[in-house]
Amino acid sequence: MAIEARIPTILRTYTAGEKAVEGNGLTLAEFFVDLDSRHAGLRDRLVGEDGSLNRFVNVYLNDEDVRFLGGPETPLSDGDVVTILPAVAGG
Amino acid sequence: MLRISQQLYDEIVAHARRDHPDEACGVLAGPAGSDRPARFVPMLNAERSPTFYRFDSMEQFQVWKEMDARDEEPIVIYHSHTATEARPSRTDVSLASEPGAHYVLVSTREPDETEFRSFRILAGEVTEEPVEIIE
Numbered sequence A: 001m002a003i004e005a006r007i008p009t010i011l012r013t014y015t016a017g018e019k020a021v022e023g024n025g026l027t028l029a030e031f032f033v034d035l036d037s038r039h040a041g042l043r044d045r046l047v048g049e050d051g052s053l054n055r056f057v058n059v060y061l062n063d064e065d066v067r068f069l070g071g072p073e074t075p076l077s078d079g080d081v082v083t084i085l086p087a088v089a090g091g
Numbered sequence B: 001m002l003r004i005s006q007q008l009y010d011e012i013v014a015h016a017r018r019d020h021p022d023e024a025c026g027v028l029a030g031p032a033g034s035d036r037p038a039r040f041v042p043m044l045n046a047e048r049s050p051t052f053y054r055f056d057s058m059e060q061f062q063v064w065k066e067m068d069a070r071d072e073e074p075i076v077i078y079h080s081h082t083a084t085e086a087r088p089s090r091t092d093v094s095l096a097s098e099p100g101a102h103y104v105l106v107s108t109r110e111p112d113e114t115e116f117r118s119f120r121i122l123a124g125e126v127t128e129e130p131v132e133i134i135e
Helices: A009-014 A028-038 A042-046 B006-019 B057-069 B090-095
Strands: A003-006 A020-023 A057-061 A081-086 B002-005 B025-031 B039-043 B072-081 B102-110 B113-122 B125-129 B131-134
Touching (some): A003 A028, A009 A042, A009 A081, A042 A057, B002 B006, B006 B025, B006 B039, B006 B072, B006 B113, B006 B131, B025 B057, B039 B057, B057 B072
Parallel strands (some): B002 B131
Antiparallel strands (some): B025 B039, B102 B113, B113 B125
């Protein structure tokens, strides 16, 4: 199974500059663990200690925000594209 | 230095005034690597707040996808402060996520005058830069 992760500029320090990397996982949570095994530190930017998604990072499965799917438990399939975009926010 | 056309400058200011007292926010897209803002992309402030802003996640997804398809990047990320000065707040600095962008702050705290300033925010460090109006 191959799932593509599209990596935003600010997180490419974890992927040696690559803007897309591949991984595996039945759920988003598993996918992030798998990515982290090859790109150490990436997972900590995406999820908190309790496994919930970082509030200020948007994650999309194909064309949908995973907050409206299953969050970290969102099931993944072969060929899916997971896009990561840090939120643009401030005060 | 931020080089920006009078038209794009005016569009940002008008947007900030229109949304006052809520914070306004948006992007100036431009050709990747050019450092030249070319396209005005006002964004919805999903927080609709006088003290906080956040791009709507699906709108951001569409805009970022479109920029990618057009070989553009966000040259400027702008937002307004409605009661404080045109300077990045601690929150602005901690959440800045586009290292290559110019961060434009506009203040609408005074009714007759709009402050417009530009900054680079890199790894938690803020540096103000001059703004040059070009044509």
